[in-house]
Amino acid sequence: MSQWYVLDERADDYGWPVLDESPPATTVGTVGGEETSTLSLPVAQAAPNTLRRVNAFLRGARLSLTPRGVVGGTAFLDVERAVDGAPDPGHEAPVTASAVLDLLADAVADEVGATTAAAVSTFLGQSHDLLGQNPDRAPGHSTTEVLSSVKSTFGARRLFSVKSTFSETGRSTVQLPLGAPPLPAPPDDPAEVWVAVLDTGIGRHPWLPEDAWVDARSRGWVPDGDVPAPADENASPHDGHIDAFAGHGTFVAGLIRQLAPSAGILSFHTMGGDGAQPGESVLSGLRWICAQLTAQKLSVDVVCLACGYYEAAPSEDDHLTALRQVLGELGELGVQVVAAAGNDATAAPAFPAALRGLAVDGLPRTPLLAAGALNPDGSRADFSNHGTWVTDWAPGVALLSSVPESFGRPGFADVAAPLDPDNLVGGFARWSGTSFAAAYLTGLIADAIARGPHLEDRPARVSEALQRLKGSR
Template sequence: MDELIVDSRHCDEVVELLTDRLHVLPADHYRDADGVIGLTLVGPLDFAGYEPAARKQYADETDLTGMDLLFYDIGRRFADEHGFVPLLDRNTEDVLANPQHKGFGPAFAYDHVVPIPDTAAGEGVHIGVIDTAPTRHPDLPPSHVLTDTYFDPDETSKMVAGHGTFVAGLIRQKAPAAMIHMRAGLSSDTGRTSRWQLAKDIGAFVGDDIQILNLSLGFEDAEVPASTARALSRLSPAVFVVAAAGNDHTDRVWPGAFGSVLDVAFTGGETWSWINAAAPDDCPSAYLYGTFEDTPFTGYATWHGSSFASAFVTGSIAARMTTADMSAAEAYRSLTLDADSMVAALHA
């Protein structure tokens, strides 16, 4: 996907550079601006005629290619003219539910109802969730789960379509009285979304009254993703962000790897230095009704991965907030000191 994300304040100048001088952006290009996060998506880019000349121009300075070379080129020109480099990021479709290198682990059918406790744990706490759209399920009543859309599965649906339902069910098991605000940011067909869509979905919670944002998703990149960082920076400092650390990876998984985000692995899994906490991930939860990928489900499943450890922690924090009258950050610290919580701190 050859699209560029740029700081909206400098978009016009970047577009002029891309069209008139570097000739990588057609005159009939498209733009998608988001005023909340202050970013604009621009595309499509075409490197065919650009890259050979740029590689020759910068041969003595760098051996970068493709988008990396374009970023270098734009940065050099802006620095020479203005003394700064504008925010730039690439848009890719690599944001993944239950993030892991080797694809999704399967959900397994669970033949028993998983009761939602009849308690006030989580009362008054509002939790944001970006995931696949939830299905209609008795464990996810509209009185406690608000969503921008529902998913209605059919015989062609994949297991990943139940990811958001499973995550919301886990949160409700721990904090049944909390209010969950869901945004269907991940595709129910693939479990994926783009970095641009993720940034916009995070930005959609700006100004809302959520206290916790659960991101059971992620993507790998050796570089800090500037667009995700910008979106997170727009949230209130009081919003406690919990994210999945990834299951089978060799590099940092974003957005969990940001220092401002609680990065959660599953108990017994990888404990890289940037991971903050570990929690159980093998609890049964609400799921779809029907047969998917040749496996019949009756509304419940078991599943494995840091996505669900993240949801366990989110629900546990919400519950502790009300039972102990604490902020989200204070509740998390309290949980790590309580062996019965099963939430363990790993690294500072």
């Protein structure tokens, strides 16, 4: 089953090296005159991930994670550290062994999970906490339980979707001296327009009252697979941290509302707070929209897909074939689909954004748009994916939008504390990424439709709005 992510990390190449035989579990060698110990771990798949941001944090703690290669369909990831385990002088990032374990937890293959967990425990057992903060490993708690409960201090939940508050795309709290700004006034006599958002759901926020959006499940959509935790909640409440992508859908919806205040939002809760969503959930949502439009039971003009995935063999992937079909059907129905290009600074195609650019058998009446991110000064964001398959560019850096109000907690004036970027008090945050460039472009299109003529034919009103929008940009 394909897994979608808020695209943020990938390898420079699609595949890992093919090895002749499985590497030894543990090896000791010398790198740069320094004795090292390396543990090779079998992981769930050859994940396209360079771990560049993770390693920026781990380097000071004398640790690194490196793709080793693939043997018979099993991928191996190397965890390497200096034997003495001492951090570099002046290294201030609170990197703990528990953070390393957390990075590995979701990548361990099911069939070797227990073995790998035991190997990690043994390998890191000499120094469970590299900087002196021992995680709780009370008797009676299995290593697997510890792996599932620890939380990285830099917000990483999966090898495929690493986020950091220190990276160019990280979410951070903001202060608004005048309080919540009002939304712009809607146009006079707007045409009805609806936007479908497949994301983490929508949380409580003044910008998103009950009459501004609808949960697709209340209209009869039944998602495939597990349903994520409610949008107002932390997807991992046991650890006391807000997950790296919690509030993503609320942020996207807030951007759309700022740009298209009269548009209604149809929310499909398909993504969890870790940034991952099963591909089948996305497909079921898109197919449901097609069925409802065909039966004339609802109206959707624009679909925002602020996520995606990479595929080594697009022509051979059944999921991508099904995705291409349903997106083509939506395009024939006149629905404008906007997809995020991804945040990996690569020209390698990400899907579904690259489907239009790689099409060889014609395009639907309303072709998909792939959105890359721009800096505030109009230059291309250095993290944004690029290439000929990126059709449009929109602001996607340092944007301000809504997050669930439940994500903030008050502090105490008589207690000194460092800035906590995840204490999203006030219900607003700053965030960057092509996800939000896609939301921005979605909002522009929705507003153009609302301000256009009241045409009954969906393809015609979407086309007219696009032409008018392009003429004004």
